[in-house]
Amino acid sequence: MTLTETHTETHTETHTETHTETHTETSPRTAVAALARDVVKIYGRGDTAVRALDGATLSIPAGRFTAVMGPSGSGKSTLMHALAGLDTVNEGQVLIGDTDLAGLSERQRTLLRREHVGFVFQSFNLVPTLTAAENIELPLTLAGRRADRAWIDELVEMLGLADRLLHRPAELSGGQQQRVAVARALAARPRIVFADEPTGNLDSRAGEALLGFLRHAAHELGQTIVMVTHDATAAAYADQVVFLADGRVVGELPAPTVPEILSRMAGLGSAARSGKEK
């Protein structure tokens, strides 16, 4: 099953002229899920201006699991925010699917994110007053879309959450909370899921289970996933690792192994965590 086969575009009047969703239920997903081309992002002005992205170019392949690594301050979070439509850029082009974000208003970007982007954060970001089930369905509730019950049930089953659905986040372990967050990110069948250090607050066993699921989601469900991490063990679960330094993409490593990742990172002047010290 590919996600496009059952993904119904429910939005109408809110969409922009620049957004060309012309695919039918049988058309294949584009090979590139998101694209940044020569992107410059400057924070602040004058003497205090910081060039967080300095000509970053990156293509995110659809249906693959991509890890983004780089020294602290290299621009990973900034690039992720730009690709996810959370923030605008000063120069260059950012596309999600076929949509050029430059043509969109802030509200249109919000709607695009709601429809096409899922997020998983280090700190889980679940709503404490809602049950696990309600948290999982929150993106659909917000978008006014009806839950695809069979899909949600499948996610819950795959993530081993079936007996935790009526519990609130405080009654769940860290690993369970993060699995709820992953189910929430995938619930609306987004075009792309961004995960920012998703295993940062998990012990290694829970982290490995989560990373295994993310890889499964890419390979078996066709879900495009982009993960920012400092952890070489986590990055080695990905299909490819993209390396950033000084606001630019400086390398890519397909089929990465932990030693290769650590060696590349050492070349960038940063000590990546091997993940073993956890």
Ligand SMILES: Nc1ncnc2c1ncn2[C@@H]1O[C@H](COP(=O)(O)OP(=O)(O)OP(=O)(O)O)[C@@H](O)[C@H]1O
């Ligand atoms: N809101 C902001 N205002 C000013 N400068 C910022 C802002 N956000 C990020 N920066 C700067 O932009 C640069 C890139 O930051 P970014 O957070 O993207 O790096 P990163 O690679 O994600 O770092 P880390 O691994 O430490 O999280 C850094 O020099 C940072 O200090």
